[in-house]
Amino acid sequence: MTGTDLRAFGTSVDEFVGAAPWLGAPHAPALATLRALAAELDTGDLSPALVAQFGLTYRNLAKLAPMTPATVDPLEAALAKAAAA
Secondary structure: OOOOEEEEEEEHHHHHHHHOOOOOOHHHHHHHHHHHHHHHHHOOOOOOHHHHHHHHHHHHHHHOOOOOOOOOHHHHHHHHHHHHO
16 A cells, blocks of 8 residues: 555455454445445545544454464573463
């Protein structure tokens, strides 16, 4: 996506969906809303309420992403091992 992309919202939704394989049927209503908002925003209607609703819908979907396991700090693992011995 570039700064001159006139369809930046729709492109961002496509990129988000492509990078979120965990999205499925339960997320369809929110995704439909996000796509409809993006389509309206891409027409140039950048009203604050529309932008805010797009952001809210996006954040609500993004926060549903499964958590990835935290990486283990090698020092913390060594200290825990030493404490257990």
